Amino acid sequence: MVFSVRLFEGYKMRDPTAFLEKEYNELVEKALDWRLKEVQGPSEPVSIVDGREVIILCSNNYLGLTTHPKLKQAALDAVKKYGVGSGAVRAISGTMDLHMELERRLAKFKKAEASLTYPTGFMANSGLIPQLIGNEDIIVSDELNHGSIIDGVRLSRADRAVYRHNDAEHLAEVLDEAEKHSPEYRRILVITDGVFSMDGDIAPLDEVAKLGAEHGAMIYVDDAHGEGVLGDGGRGIVSHFGLTHKEVHVEMGTFSKAYGTIGGHISGSDALVKFAWNKSRTWLLSSSHPPAVAAATIAAIDVLETEPQHVRNLWRNTDYFKKAAQELGFNTGNSQTPIIPIIVGESHKAKALADRLYEDGVFVVPIVFPMVARDLARIRVQMHAKLTTEQLDSVIEKMETIGRDLDII
Numbered sequence: 001m002v003f004s005v006r007l008f009e010g011y012k013m014r015d016p017t018a019f020l021e022k023e024y025n026e027l028v029e030k031a032l033d034w035r036l037k038e039v040q041g042p043s044e045p046v047s048i049v050d051g052r053e054v055i056i057l058c059s060n061n062y063l064g065l066t067t068h069p070k071l072k073q074a075a076l077d078a079v080k081k082y083g084v085g086s087g088a089v090r091a092i093s094g095t096m097d098l099h100m101e102l103e104r105r106l107a108k109f110k111k112a113e114a115s116l117t118y119p120t121g122f123m124a125n126s127g128l129i130p131q132l133i134g135n136e137d138i139i140v141s142d143e144l145n146h147g148s149i150i151d152g153v154r155l156s157r158a159d160r161a162v163y164r165h166n167d168a169e170h171l172a173e174v175l176d177e178a179e180k181h182s183p184e185y186r187r188i189l190v191i192t193d194g195v196f197s198m199d200g201d202i203a204p205l206d207e208v209a210k211l212g213a214e215h216g217a218m219i220y221v222d223d224a225h226g227e228g229v230l231g232d233g234g235r236g237i238v239s240h241f242g243l244t245h246k247e248v249h250v251e252m253g254t255f256s257k258a259y260g261t262i263g264g265h266i267s268g269s270d271a272l273v274k275f276a277w278n279k280s281r282t283w284l285l286s287s288s289h290p291p292a293v294a295a296a297t298i299a300a301i302d303v304l305e306t307e308p309q310h311v312r313n314l315w316r317n318t319d320y321f322k323k324a325a326q327e328l329g330f331n332t333g334n335s336q337t338p339i340i341p342i343i344v345g346e347s348h349k350a351k352a353l354a355d356r357l358y359e360d361g362v363f364v365v366p367i368v369f370p371m372v373a374r375d376l377a378r379i380r381v382q383m384h385a386k387l388t389t390e391q392l393d394s395v396i397e398k399m400e401t402i403g404r405d406l407d408i409i
């Protein structure tokens with residue numbers, strides 16, 4: 001096709017990239033731009049951030065495994081033996097014995113027939129979801145699901161329905177509706193986060209799985225924040241509810257949180273894993289992990305299996321901190337996990353609280369609209385297994401002083 005375009009005078013003078021600066025400046029004006037803080041040392045509960053020593057309460061490194069000696073040694077040994085890169089995608093020459101061992105170890109840990117790793121968790125969701133469902137299907141999703149699920153759903157051409165957050169009754173209605181109006185759907189996929197990252201509450205996966213079974217739906221859980229936290233030895237939400245992969249067909253997660261490394265993964269049946277690796281474009285067309293990552297992640301599974309104290313310490317700190325915050329009158333919402341929101345209402349209050357805490361040596365981030373509703377702005381505390389009671393007490397003391405100053409408590 002030939003377009004005939006009438007060019008306005010002076011078009012050549014126009015800068016085609018002018019929108020970049022303009023749109024960025026608009027974000028700055030609305031205070032919606034991200035300002036990066038620089039961590040000048042390891043990801044540990046106390047580290048140097050922008051030149052200042054702070055307690056970090058906004059990391060996903062719940063168990064402190066990013067600096068665990070066994071993981072570091074495994075990574076160093078792998079570099080010595082294999083070098084630093086894998087050289088290819090998994091399907092060509094990028095599958096090393098370490099990648100296979102990691103998947104065997106993960107499957108065993110998850111009590112699944114098989115597991116598969118992806119470069120990241122985002123890529124697991126965005127690569128697999130659009131393969132599981134297509135234009136003859138429907139996906140039913142919790143309204144607060146993670147952005148990588150939302151992108152995976154957008155990449156599929158399936159019909160979409162959303163149920164109210166963690167509301168199994170509403171899910172039942174949505175599933176009934178789907179069945180009534182469209183008996184022709186080929187497949188139904190119900191998808192939920194395991195632990196919700198802004199509120200720290202847990203999906204009622206037992207009820208979701210039961211409803212799924214009644215409607216012949218596949219169940220997919222994204223357990224990024226439940227792994228290393230919930231269940232027997234930190235096995236995650238499927239273990240937490242005593243479920244199996246017959247009921248929860250896709251257990252997805254990431255090594256980038258409690259495991260301390262990086263990489264998405266799924267666990268379930270043999271058939272699921274073979275399907276997934278043959279179909280997910282993010283698996284087929286993106287290179288495999290450097291050997292050091294695979295080796296360190298195997299070591300992380302070793303640590304979870306042999307050193308139960310890390311998960312125990314995480315919960316001890318979580319319970320201690322949450323109780324102290326609640327006793328001071330802070331609103332911790334529906335938190336059931338080491339993700340502890342401190343809900344303050346207006347966004348400028350959340351920002352002020354975070355700024356003041358940072359000045360006093362505590363690093364937390366404010367979470368404001370559009371990440372949460374306008375009147376539910378908060379700071380989000382993420383607990384860490386390696387913090388001491390003295391350190392937690394000092395945080396609580398600072399929160400009390402600043403909370404009173406800002407009229408939050």
Ligand SMILES: *Cc1c(COP(=O)(O)O)cnc(C)c1O
Pocket residue numbers: 120121122123125146148193197222223224225254255256262263264
């Ligand atoms: C962090 C996160 C992801 C993405 O995992 P990455 O491995 O960091 O890409 C996916 N889902 C949820 C719920 C997450 O919290």
